[in-house]
Amino acid sequence: MSHSTPTKMSDGGDVPARGLSRFARLRGLDRVRSFGSKMAKEPLGVVGVVVLALLLLVALLAPWIAPFDPNRQNLAQALQPPSWGHIMGTDEFGRDILSRLIWGARITMRTVLSVSAIVGPVGLVIGVAAGFFGGWTDSILMRFTDIVLSFPALVLALAFAAAMGAGLGTAVIAISLTSWPPVARLARAEALVVRNTDYVAAARLYGASPLRLLFFYVTPMCIPSVLVRLTLNMAVITLTAASLGFLGLGAQPPLAEWGAMISSGRRFMLDYWWVPVMPGFAILITSLAFNITGDALRDILDPRHTRG
Amino acid sequence: MIEIRQLDITYGEGETANHVVRGIDLSIGEGESVGIVGESGCGKSTVLRSLVGLERGWRGSIQIGGRDMPQVRRIADLRLAQMVFQDPFGSLHPRHRIGTALSEAARCMGLRADPDRIAAALEEVGLPAGFADRFPHELSGGQRQRVAIARALIVEPPVILLDEPTSALDVSVQAEILNLLSDRREERGLTYLFVTHDLSVVSHMCDRILVMEKGVFSEELTADDIGAARATTPYAQHLIDASLLGHDTNP
Numbered sequence: 001m002s003h004s005t006p007t008k009m010s011d012g013g014d015v016p017a018r019g020l021s022r023f024a025r026l027r028g029l030d031r032v033r034s035f036g037s038k039m040a041k042e043p044l045g046v047v048g049v050v051v052l053a054l055l056l057l058v059a060l061l062a063p064w065i066a067p068f069d070p071n072r073q074n075l076a077q078a079l080q081p082p083s084w085g086h087i088m089g090t091d092e093f094g095r096d097i098l099s100r101l102i103w104g105a106r107i108t109m110r111t112v113l114s115v116s117a118i119v120g121p122v123g124l125v126i127g128v129a130a131g132f133f134g135g136w137t138d139s140i141l142m143r144f145t146d147i148v149l150s151f152p153a154l155v156l157a158l159a160f161a162a163a164m165g166a167g168l169g170t171a172v173i174a175i176s177l178t179s180w181p182p183v184a185r186l187a188r189a190e191a192l193v194v195r196n197t198d199y200v201a202a203a204r205l206y207g208a209s210p211l212r213l214l215f216f217y218v219t220p221m222c223i224p225s226v227l228v229r230l231t232l233n234m235a236v237i238t239l240t241a242a243s244l245g246f247l248g249l250g251a252q253p254p255l256a257e258w259g260a261m262i263s264s265g266r267r268f269m270l271d272y273w274w275v276p277v278m279p280g281f282a283i284l285i286t287s288l289a290f291n292i293t294g295d296a297l298r299d300i301l302d303p304r305h306t307r308g
Numbered sequence: 309m310i311e312i313r314q315l316d317i318t319y320g321e322g323e324t325a326n327h328v329v330r331g332i333d334l335s336i337g338e339g340e341s342v343g344i345v346g347e348s349g350c351g352k353s354t355v356l357r358s359l360v361g362l363e364r365g366w367r368g369s370i371q372i373g374g375r376d377m378p379q380v381r382r383i384a385d386l387r388l389a390q391m392v393f394q395d396p397f398g399s400l401h402p403r404h405r406i407g408t409a410l411s412e413a414a415r416c417m418g419l420r421a422d423p424d425r426i427a428a429a430l431e432e433v434g435l436p437a438g439f440a441d442r443f444p445h446e447l448s449g450g451q452r453q454r455v456a457i458a459r460a461l462i463v464e465p466p467v468i469l470l471d472e473p474t475s476a477l478d479v480s481v482q483a484e485i486l487n488l489l490s491d492r493r494e495e496r497g498l499t500y501l502f503v504t505h506d507l508s509v510v511s512h513m514c515d516r517i518l519v520m521e522k523g524v525f526s527e528e529l530t531a532d533d534i535g536a537a538r539a540t541t542p543y544a545q546h547l548i549d550a551s552l553l554g555h556d557t558n559p
Contacts, residue, residue: 198399201362202456205391206413206463207383216412220403 038300045296051289058102059109068096070103070256079272089274091265097278100256104279107257108286111172111241111250112234118176120230123183124222130184131191132218133210142188145181153178153236154243161249168257171250175240179233186229190222224301232294235287242283258283309467309499310336310359311371317354317363328354330523331368336499338466343502343510345547346520352503355520356469359501360391373466387417390460394472396452400444406430406455407440413459425462433458433488450481454488461492467499474509486513507534507551519544 039045058065068086074094082089088097130141148156157174164170194200200217208217244250245259253260258279265275317329328351336342344352357363359370361381370377372388393399400409410429411421419425427437433454444452453473460468473489474482490513493500502510510517511534519527519541527544539545 198393198395199401202391202393202399202459203401203412203416204362205360205386206459207381207386207416208412209416212416217401 035300039296042296042299044292045299048289048292048296051285052293055105055286055289056109059105062102062106066096066099066102068099070095070100071254079268079275081272082274088278089272091261091275092268097261097274100261101258101278101282104256104258104261104282105286107168107251107255108238108241111168111175112237112290114172115175115179115237115241116230116234118172119180119183119233120226122176123180124187124219124226126180127184127187127189128191128214128219128222131188132195132214134195138188141184145184148178149181149185151178154240157240157244158247158249161244166249166252168251168255171241171244174244175237179237179240182233183226183229187222187226190225191218194218194221228294228298228301231290231297235290235294238283238287238290309338309340309373310334310501312355312359312368313370314368315355315358315370316367317351317358317365328523329358329366332523332525334518334525336501338499339493339497340516341493341500341502341514343504343514343517344520344525345504345507345510345517347505347547350520351523352520353471356391356471356501356503359469360389361385362391383417387463388465389467389469390463390465391469391471392453392456392460392473395476396449396456397444397476399456400452402444404444405440406442406444406447409444409455410440410459410462414462417463419463429458429462430455432461432492434484448481449477450485453477453481453485457485457488457492461496466497467501470500470502470504472504472506473502475504475506482509489513507547511535519547 039049072095074090077086077090077094078092080086080090080094086096086098088101091097091100126141126145130138130145153175156178157171160174160177161167161170164173195213195218200213203213203217241250242257242259242262245257246263248260248263250259251257253264261279262276262283265272265279268275312332312334314331314333315329316331317327319326319328332355334342334355344355346352354363358366359372359377361377361379364379366379372385375385375388377385400406404412407423407426410426414421414425423440426440430437430439435451435454435458439447439451439455444455447455453476457473470489474485477485486509489500492498500513502514504510507517511531514531517529517531517534518525519529519539521541521543527539527541529539529544533539534548537545537548539548
């Protein structure tokens with residue numbers, strides 16, 4: 001170790017000084033590509049993503065791809081078994097079940113996405129603030145979270161939907177009310193780790209304000225795990241929405257909602273199995289796809305989660 | 309430049325209380341480079357962290373540049389001293405580009421943060437200005453530590469505190485970082501306070517070396533003392549012997 005060595009870098013990287021900003025955007029593309037190649041190592045995850053993409057496409061294109069009007073009754077054609085005319089058969093009013101499932105995908109996707117859009121930011125902000133500030137803020141926010149968490153989600157959603165009147169909007173609010181606590185707890189746990197890192201300590205040393213630390217330093221580090229959690233949560237939201245529909249507290253007739261379709265079809269279950277089974281199958285596939293996708297996302301985004 | 313009087317730090321209370329730093333005094337002149345050595349857990353990092361205000365609840369008095377440091381620092385207090393951390397992989401935000409890391413430091417301190425200043429800051433630590441667009445994971449350990457030094461320097465503090473700045477780096481890169489640090493000190497007249505367990509680093513970089521043992525300074529040495537293995541307390545002698553032994557087995 002002598003002073004005579006000139007302090008020029010020798011540890012790699014002889015990049016020309018300027019003109020690199022042009023490639024900055026390309027590197028963003030690179031990250032997408034590396035994400036894609038990681039995803040390709042999760043064949044099951046790819047299946048989940050493809051199924052979800054198809055469902056989203058079906059939901060978006062429902063008016064154009066549904067073979068029949070989902071609400072057009074034709075009593076002469078009631079309770080027809082699956083055939084080439086009606087691939088999934090017809091229900092007790094002679095409505096085409098496939099068309100109703102396609103329109104039902106719309107309702108399910110809208111519910112899932114709206115709930116996630118509410119729950120994600122709310123849970124993230126509450127959790128990150130609790131974890132980062134600690135002390136009283138943490139105690140108050142977390143006790144409040146514990147209180148909500150101690151309610152059985154479906155029962156609270158039921159009570160809320162019953163009090164506010166049944167409907168799709170109340171179902172969304174009711175489910176949101178009960179599903180933010182797990183997100184908040186997760187975000188808090190992440191924030192607790194991040195607030196003690198050296199880069200946050202360094203930021204304190206150059207006088208970054210608490211709000212700046214919270215939103216610009218801590219929150220970005222918590223987003224990946226919250227995204228994973230939200231995706232896994234979507235499976236639960238699908239099931240809760242269907243349960244509310246089944247109990248008559250979600251979307252109202254004649255809207256084609258999968259849970260409500262099972263509910264009205266269960267009277268014919270023994271003789272006309274396809275009436276409740278088809279929507280049941282749709283719910284199964286959807287929540288399974290969300291679960292698989294969430295699992296694959298966790299493998300990719302969460303470095304601490306080791307692959308089995 | 310730095311005046312510490314009766315600095316005393318205790319973690320916890322009652323039976324489980326851990327008396328980490330026991331009433332130390334330390335005086336460092338302007339432009340001086342001083343090292344604190346000792347085993348892990350002797351309290352040397354805690355001294356550094358309370359100097360910059362990362363630790364609260366210390367007792368005694370700390371003065372930097374003639375100003376009394378309060379427990380909770382204001383911008384004007386923070387501008388007097390910046391710190392370089394041990395782990396270059398943990399001290400840069402993984403999702404901030406290098407340019408953002410540097411401009412954030414300048415902006416939060418109320419300084420200019422235009423691209424020219426960032427480029428100059430990078431060039432000052434021997435990195436090309438184009439690195440501003442990169443993320444930390446695209447840099448080697450040594451390059452990251454250069455960025456961390458640039459981030460401390462961009463605030464233009466008279467004092468820089470270095471917490472094991474080279475112990476996470478390869479030996480060849482260590483020498484480069486130490487040379488960079490001594491060049492910047494000569495150029496800007498900076499005051500350094502090193503904390504390390506590596507005696508060869510402090511004997512190379514520091515005018516005075518304080519040996520810390522169980523929360524107090526047990527001995528003060530010069531670089532020559534270490535070269536000649538001259539220490540009066542058994543603990544300091546043991547440290548020197550251990551480091552010489554290390555050099556013998558790992559030339």
